[in-house]
Amino acid sequence: MxxxxxxxxxxxxxxxxxxxxxxxxxxxxxxxxxxxxxxxxxxxxxxxxxxxxxxxxxxxxxxxxxxxxxxxxxxxxxxxDGTGVCGIGAEINVEYLAVVALDLAGNVVHEKRVPVDVAHLGPGTTLDRCAELVREAVDAVDARQGRLAGVTLAVPGLVEGETGELKLAPNLGWSELSVAKEMRSRLGEPTYPLQVDNEANLATLAAYGELREADALHDLVLLTGAVGVGGGVVSGGQLLRGARGYSGEVGHMPVAPDGQACGCGRTGCWETVVGLTALLRKATDPDNPVRDPSLDVERRLAAVVERAEAGDVRTLEALTEVGTWLGVGGAILVNILNPAALVLGGYFAVLGPWLEEPLDKALRQRVLAADGGGCRVVRSDLGFGAAVRGGAQICLDQVFADPTQLGES
Amino acid sequence: MxxxxxxxxxxxxxxxxxxxxxxxxxxxxxxxxxxxxxxxxxxxxxxxxxxxxxxxxxxxxxxxxxxxxxxxxxxxxxxxDGTGVCGIGAEINVEYLAVVALDLAGNVVHEKRVPVDVAHLGPGTTLDRCAELVREAVDAVDARQGRLAGVTLAVPGLVEGETGELKLAPNLGWSELSVAKEMRSRLGEPTYPLQVDNEANLATLAAYGELREADALHDLVLLTGAVGVGGGVVSGGQLLRGARGYSGEVGHMPVAPDGQACGCGRTGCWETVVGLTALLRKATDPDNPVRDPSLDVERRLAAVVERAEAGDVRTLEALTEVGTWLGVGGAILVNILNPAALVLGGYFAVLGPWLEEPLDKALRQRVLAADGGGCRVVRSDLGFGAAVRGGAQICLDQVFADPTQLGES
Missing domain, CATH: 1.10.10.10 (Winged helix-like DNA-binding domain superfamily/Winged helix DNA-binding domain)
Known part of the structure; x- marks a missing residue:
């Protein structure tokens, strides 16, 4: 057809x-x-x-x-012949920088993540360090004589689809920044394509790639949980972009009228009750090293998992509360979009075993269609590596969509 | 491509x-x-x-x-050669039955709407009367020797995409009903295709047809306001259906925690604060004829418009309140979907001149992207005729998509 x-x-x-x-x-x-x-x-x-x-x-x-x-x-x-062509995904997030290079078969050629307090570091230094990570990945591709299909940089904010300009990233404190231009200049105006995209959308593409093969799912909503909460929607096999590329800003749905102040300047946004900061505030004391953004996020979460497994009451109560709030916002998404799966990404996936029961219960109560309209809650295996993977994949997808574009080898 | x-x-x-x-x-x-x-x-x-x-x-x-x-x-x-092929759209809604027949060029061949209190009448009699309306439309097509591409019946509830079964229509009080089978039996097992679809989705297709030509919009959210509130989403030129066909149930987003009881059995659903019943409760006394569902909805709305134009304070306050609540839920939709337009359909379109200012203000306050992410508020001209038009259009679209399917004339 x-x-x-x-x-x-x-x-x-x-x-x-x-x-x-x-x-x-x-x-x-x-x-x-x-x-x-x-x-x-x-x-x-x-x-x-x-x-x-x-x-x-x-x-x-x-x-x-x-x-x-x-x-x-x-x-x-x-x-x-997967080995000859690679795509690179890089990511600037609130608490880390990351990069991955994948070959056409999806094998990891190079991978790195470094904990960084980006809001503290500011755009200039952060972009310097991110460019360094990308250069290392390009070198790794060069070292195996691979051809580079392109680089995609994930950022946690509103990226204008047409220009690739970062309009607003509340949790970084960045706005109106030509990230692509800044990166290109730092990388010496490279000849390969370099694009900037929203991290939740890229994570969604990666999760979709994973679930499409395993479960033949073509309608899903991904929730990426970190300090900020992002979302991405695949409907009928297509990622929703919206008119300007701003779709998926689920973290700022107003769900908690009496809620905390949000990084965006409003109060009661969904991420103020389900974001990583909200969980850690509920589960731990202010001086707890688990709250320290200079430590790797996976190690900090391992400490939370340990306490939950040990039956620590405060930790378990915090997880139940976050899970219930996940269901309140999740029900809105499911009523609007009727996905086959609500996919938990980022920190939600790591703590899924404790979040899923209250989340499921809230969904069943609040979704109009019986049984949540058939929506399952699924954990993504990609963790915090989803966005970089999606970024690399989007470069490779362009080769799959038009195998003539790279020229002959 | x-x-x-x-x-x-x-x-x-x-x-x-x-x-x-x-x-x-x-x-x-x-x-x-x-x-x-x-x-x-x-x-x-x-x-x-x-x-x-x-x-x-x-x-x-x-x-x-x-x-x-x-x-x-x-x-x-x-x-x-528009005259030879027609599509028919019919609709069962809370307060009326309607039908339209369109030819391939989009001309109205036949049209009718009758006020009916469907919840009071019950499924059997309602379907009898609806079948009668469809038969009249089929006769009108036959009378001009047209070929019938098919009939689509719109219902205000969850329609399972695969089977066409009506799972739940809270405001009709209907559930688990094989509407297509019931209609086919009443129409004498006709040879033309007969399908059942959600009324908001069909209204959205009609509004999209209208706006695509005028404004080249390909990302929009339609809100249909009647007793119930439905929604439909077009993203990148495609209507979102969801995994089972249940997408667009925006009327049941929980936005008013201390709100009224909803037809669905929950409290605080969006339609309890923006539906027609909510407006009339705020604007009029219980014995006011404007609240009488046996009168035509357009005539009742004309009475509300008259009072608003005369500056009636109670009416104006009710409209401002409903407009603000429209913005609260609208902002959720705009944050998730980033449409180029939020299209007001049904009663929202009729009262648009009074709803738009408070709606716009709430959107600007609550959408993360500056200036509401570029989303405009637009009124559909199709009024309560949108769903039947969309139903007829979907039959004709099948002819446009595959001109070989009808056979030669």
Whole structure:
């Protein structure tokens, strides 16, 4: 089936079919040309020609002989040549900087995360340090003679879709900043594409990539919990962007009328009752090292998990309260969007075992459709690595969508 | 550009290109084959062959000579043959039944609305009367020798996408009802397709059709205000359905913690503070005829408009209060979805002149992005006719998407 509304010519048809074959082998694994033809509905001669072009472009390669066929002569398998092309995702978040480089097969080529108090450091120094992380990742790609499809930088704030400008990041204290331009200048005006995107949207793309394969889910809402709370929506297999790219700002839904002051200047925003700061305030005393942003967030959360496992009453009460508030806002999202899954990311995933019961209960009470409209609560395995993964993936997706764009190897 | 992920064969390509040409003439008006070729990028011979097939199928026809060309010999114009194919939309709502038949060009062939207290009447009698309305519309299509593309019935409740079963309509007091089956049986098991859909989603499709042409908007949220409050979301040009078809249940977002009891059994749902019942309770005394559901809703609203125009303080205060509450829930939707427009439908559109100022103010205060993320408040002109129009349109859209499905005329 082709898109409605746009006439398809034969160049576009060929590009589409290159994309279909490349994705097919990526999604379903090594297979013979004959099998690709059977499964995609393309004829055998066309598949042979498409595979030849994809091999020339360094995206597919010849594999072993096909041993799965009982009858007839065995075909040669074709497999993804993942090693030659990489995408890089980097992230500036409230309490850390991170980077990952993935190859076309999704293997991690390079990965790093450093705890940083970004609001304290300010934009200039933070961007210097982030550029350094990106350079290290580019070097790692170069060291294995990979071609770089691009770099995506995740930021926790409103990114204007058209310009890539960061309009507002309340928890960083940044606003109206041309992050892409600043990064390009620090990286010496590189030739590879560099784009800036919202971290929750990128984390959502990564979680969708994970769940699409495992559970065939195509409607989901991801909640990323850190100091700020972000969200991303996939509906019918598409990430929602909104008119200007600002969609998913769930952390600032007004749900707690008598709530705490929020980083955005309002009171009662959802993140003031479910963000990491809210949890730690409820669960610990002010001088507790768990509250220290210069320590790695995963280590701090491990300490919370330890207390919860030991049955510490204050910790368990704080988790139940946060879980219930998660359900109050979650029910709003489920009523509006009817996702098949509410996916817990970031710190929500780590503390999921204690958050899920009160969350589930609140959903069932507050969603109009019986049984929460079929919505399951799911934990993402990607943790705080989701946004960088999504950022790298979005660069690689562009290769899958148009295998001709990188040129021949 | 073609869809990614699915191989396109040449039959699909031809079907797509028939659809492209038919939509092109529908959207942009009569034009020559040469101009269609220029504008779509298809070659002239292909366009001639596509037009010939569409004429044979009774969807396009030869028009007058093209007088727009100053040079060269004038081409023959091709125009939409709208008269031969119709779609029907019907609606069961809390206080009325309605039906409309539209031809392919969007002209109204037949239209009717009757005030009915559906909750009082019960499902059996209501469906009898609704079937009668549909039969009248089918007769009107038959009378002009039109072919019927299908019937869509709008209901104010949760409709399961896969089965078309009405799971729950709180304001009708209906649940777990196979409305499509009941209607088909009352209509004598007709051969045309009959489907059931959520009224807010259908109203959204109609409003999108209206605004897409006028303002090129592709991201919007429609709010339909009647006794119940429904919503629909178009994002990137696509209507959001959700995993089971239950999306858009905005009326039951919990926004007023100390609010009134809702038809759904909870308290504080958004519709308890912005629904028509809430407005009339605030603006009028219990014995006021304006509250009588056996009178036509548009006439009752005309009485409210009259009082507002006369400066009646109680009416104006009620409108300001409802407008502010509209903004409280509207801000949640705008933070999540970043639409280019929040479209007021149903009674919200009629009273828009008094609701918009407090609504706008609340949006600006509560949306994270500056200036409400660029979201405008817009009134739909379709009033209470939006859902039936959307229902008829969805049948016709299926003809536009695949002009081969109706057979040749």
């Amino acid at each position: 082709v898109n409605r509304g746009v006439a398809a010519d034969h160049v576009a048809l060929r590009r589409n079919n290159l994309s279909v074959v490349l994705r097919h082998v990526h999604d379903l694994g090594p297979r013979s040309r004959a099998r690709i033809a059977e499964e995609t509905g393309l004829n055998k001669a066309t598949v042979s020609s498409l595979v030849a072009e994809l091999v020339e472009r360094g995206l597919l390669r010849e594999g072993s002989a096909d041993s799965s066929r009982a009858l007839g002569r065995p075909g040669q398998l074709v497999e993804l | 073609v869809n990614r992920g699915v191989a396109a064969d040449h039959v699909a390509l031809r079907r797509n290109n028939l659809s492209v040409v038919l939509r092109h003439v529908h959207d942009l008006g009569p034009r020559s084959r040469a101009r269609i070729a220029e504008e779509t990028g298809l070659n002239k011979a292909t366009v001639s062959s596509l037009v010939a097939e569409l004429v044979e199928r009774g969807l396009l026809r030869e028009g007058s000579a093209d007088s727009s060309r100053a040079l060269g010999r004038p081409g023959q114009l091709v125009e939409l």
